Amino acid sequence: MKGAYTGKMLLVDLDTGRVAAEGAEEGLLRRYIGGRGLGARLLYDRLPAGTEPLSPENVLVLTTGALTGTASLFSSRTNITTKSPLTGMICMGNCGGFFGPELKFAGFDGAIITGRARELSYLWIHDGQAELRACEPLRGRSCPETESELQRATDRKSRVLCIGPAGELQARIACLYGDHRFVGRGGTGAVLGSKNLKGIVVRGTLSNSLGVVEPEGFREIIAQEMKLFRENAFFQEWRQYGTPYIVSPMNKLGLLGTRNYQSGECSFHEQINGEALLKKFVVKKITCHRCPVACISLAEVKDGEYAGAHCRGPEYETIYAFGSDCGVSSLPAVIRADQLCTEYGMDTISAGNICAFAMELYERGILSDRDTDGLALRFGNHRAMIELLTRIGRREGLGRLLGEGVLRAAQAIGRGAEAFALQVKGLELAGYDPRGAKSQALAYATSPRGGCHHTGYAEAELFDPTFDRFTTRGKAALTVANQNKSCMYDSTGVCAFPTQLGVIDQDTMARLLLAATGFSELGTKEGLEEVGERVFNLERLFNWREGMKPSQDSMPGRFLREPLAVGGSAQQVVELEVLLAEYYQKRGWTSEGRPTEGLLRRLEL
Numbered sequence: 001m002k003g004a005y006t007g008k009m010l011l012v013d014l015d016t017g018r019v020a021a022e023g024a025e026e027g028l029l030r031r032y033i034g035g036r037g038l039g040a041r042l043l044y045d046r047l048p049a050g051t052e053p054l055s056p057e058n059v060l061v062l063t064t065g066a067l068t069g070t071a072s073l074f075s076s077r078t079n080i081t082t083k084s085p086l087t088g089m090i091c092m093g094n095c096g097g098f099f100g101p102e103l104k105f106a107g108f109d110g111a112i113i114t115g116r117a118r119e120l121s122y123l124w125i126h127d128g129q130a131e132l133r134a135c136e137p138l139r140g141r142s143c144p145e146t147e148s149e150l151q152r153a154t155d156r157k158s159r160v161l162c163i164g165p166a167g168e169l170q171a172r173i174a175c176l177y178g179d180h181r182f183v184g185r186g187g188t189g190a191v192l193g194s195k196n197l198k199g200i201v202v203r204g205t206l207s208n209s210l211g212v213v214e215p216e217g218f219r220e221i222i223a224q225e226m227k228l229f230r231e232n233a234f235f236q237e238w239r240q241y242g243t244p245y246i247v248s249p250m251n252k253l254g255l256l257g258t259r260n261y262q263s264g265e266c267s268f269h270e271q272i273n274g275e276a277l278l279k280k281f282v283v284k285k286i287t288c289h290r291c292p293v294a295c296i297s298l299a300e301v302k303d304g305e306y307a308g309a310h311c312r313g314p315e316y317e318t319i320y321a322f323g324s325d326c327g328v329s330s331l332p333a334v335i336r337a338d339q340l341c342t343e344y345g346m347d348t349i350s351a352g353n354i355c356a357f358a359m360e361l362y363e364r365g366i367l368s369d370r371d372t373d374g375l376a377l378r379f380g381n382h383r384a385m386i387e388l389l390t391r392i393g394r395r396e397g398l399g400r401l402l403g404e405g406v407l408r409a410a411q412a413i414g415r416g417a418e419a420f421a422l423q424v425k426g427l428e429l430a431g432y433d434p435r436g437a438k439s440q441a442l443a444y445a446t447s448p449r450g451g452c453h454h455t456g457y458a459e460a461e462l463f464d465p466t467f468d469r470f471t472t473r474g475k476a477a478l479t480v481a482n483q484n485k486s487c488m489y490d491s492t493g494v495c496a497f498p499t500q501l502g503v504i505d506q507d508t509m510a511r512l513l514l515a516a517t518g519f520s521e522l523g524t525k526e527g528l529e530e531v532g533e534r535v536f537n538l539e540r541l542f543n544w545r546e547g548m549k550p551s552q553d554s555m556p557g558r559f560l561r562e563p564l565a566v567g568g569s570a571q572q573v574v575e576l577e578v579l580l581a582e583y584y585q586k587r588g589w590t591s592e593g594r595p596t597e598g599l600l601r602r603l604e605l
Ligand code: SF4
Pocket: 074, 076, 096, 097, 286, 287, 288, 289, 291, 292, 293, 294, 295, 296, 495, 496, 497, 498
């Protein structure tokens, strides 16, 4: 195997406890690079069609990108792919930090995990070896406690991905935690819980064995990346504020989801924006492997009702979900909510959406005090939000149902609740109102994992003031390009932010990959565009195979029929039919949204 890959995948059978190494297939790496692309391919090939996501037969695929762990800037990403218990479709997520590089330094490009352990266990991977170890005493322990206990039991320098109580109890909004990061929206934490797998711990000291094919050329490109980074004015803001930097700009555009998306404008945005956070609560900045930005904040509440609350972030999406969307103007309450999600191991976007959904149902009389066990779930009631979140994490009372996600909860509640469940394909919506950004709307509607902002992020609409956000013209082509780019970059092992902000464009990435791997297929912009298109279509094929219906390229009725009343996107709705028809055509799909035989042949699928 050439260059930056270790050339080995770890196979783990939890039923028997057997672990083995398998050679990574060079042909797959040339066609899918690694990370998200390789994860999708391995899941498609190894998961029997129709598998129940919370059964032992579900497959969990951990992958790193070709550049993960190398000297390239921003090369920190680890990808996790499985079948989602929330959507029944593909579930892929990636996180920064140091886990992925450590996995490579331990001698593996990734791991494929199947089966269910007999007792609560963790997987310990270290320098070319791996073993399954029992850890029943960790049952019920929070994510940060689990992380430090697993480090104590193995190696203080090890890196951990683990679940908390919500994952053990198989809440469908549970995710993974490690290194102050969450990963795996869509219920990845529940999949680990169903497998009796409390965590994955990795320690590697073989970093010297990881090389690149053309070291000199590789170093030169990195020097150019660094120059571009230093010249990029926006990065200086980014470094200071991180993602909360965009709270007020999104509000100005009328895109900041507010009160369960009843509005895109939040009257108290200045109380929850990046400046407010930095001024009073940020205590430290942290970074990821080989990243000069350090955009991640650690925040702490020093006084008042939530004194002692602390969290990583909160990121923009978390501030939207627990702040504006729940009508909560208290940053300390948002920090406490983020902390609870960290402890229980829950996705903050889904959890915040669920609270906002429950608040709207309560205010409309669809949920009564009896349903909520006396919780007055009004917008802005941060104490009720915090209590509800605790019940979701523990799966108690109404929290048990809400932990299933807004779609299942709405179907169980009935009485018209579905109209207020803001999700796509079952995954709760991220923090950009689709009515005021038509490419972002299309990206939500067609994302393989549901209401996700990342898989087709429409940065031109969100950050270029000269760009026409409201027109539908040209948005199909823009969305296709953004989605393909996201698939490609997520396969390389590099963080998305510098790619969205122009420090790494596709030409630079092609040169980096060629120097790192020597694979000529990855050495041109056109080659990378084809990889992106291949990965997106493969994820689509997976969803079709698992029973996706054409009607699931959809959007909640609120966005289609209720124009925003005020703000920077007033009077806008999503013209989904027009957008979708052009999008299917641009993709080369049938009018039902199926990839055609000719397209699949061209993409070697
Ligand atoms: S930009 Fe932020 S998230 Fe991305 S690698 Fe750097 S610190 Fe990590």
